[in-house]
Amino acid sequence: MSAAETRHMYCPICATPLSKQQVNGENRRACTNPSCDYVEWNNPTPVLAAIAQTGDNVVLVQARGWPKDWFGLVTGFHESGETAEEGVAREVKEELGLGCQVESLVGVYSFFQLNQVIIAYHVLLDKGDVTLDKTELVNYKKIPIEKLQPWPSGTGKAVQDWLKTKGIEKEPVSFLRTKK
Ligand SMILES: [Zn+2]
Secondary structure (H helix, E strand, C coil): CCCCCCCCCECCCCCCEEEEEEECCEEEEEECCCCCCCEECCCCEEEEEEEEEECCEEEEEEECCCCCCCCECEEEECCCCCCHHHHHHHHHHHHHCCCEEEEEEEEEEEEHHHCEEEEEEEEEECCCCCCCCCCCEEEEEEEEHHHCCCCCCCCHHHHHHHHHHCCCCCCCCCHHHHCC
16 A cells, blocks of 8 residues: 555645635645635545464565565555455455455554554454565565564554453564664
8 A cells, every 4th residue: 555645735626725724723724715615634544454363473564665674564545335344354365365354453543644543453364375465565474473573653553452462562662673
């Protein structure tokens, strides 16, 4: 998935330039045409994430353009017309080429840097070999659950919370400090 943010220069309704204005006491970008009431709310985008378990391992993936030590959860944008559970199973199928059973909701996490809200699930992968989606991903690895190390941002908190349900208490560690 890409993290493109939708910020318009012009009103998407009437094409008049947007400007910063006070709306209900908050600074928002809004249409400057007095007969148009468009406000750019800039709501967070829902993103689905999967802690994808196979046996005693979790599959982490590396997206294109990431440093080579970085691995994360399978993630993707929630699409229209699907439930969150259907969406996370779709992303797992697209990125890993495997079906899965959605076990439980791990939690919902605000990712302010990317203006996203992450909805994280624990899923059990169907048996079979991973077939990576090479358009989005360059690598994957299977990590034994007890060796899984949460990271500070985005989906890392979901990993930390899920490990807690297994009786494993770990503080997040930055990728930079886990480099060997
Ligand atoms: Zn307008």
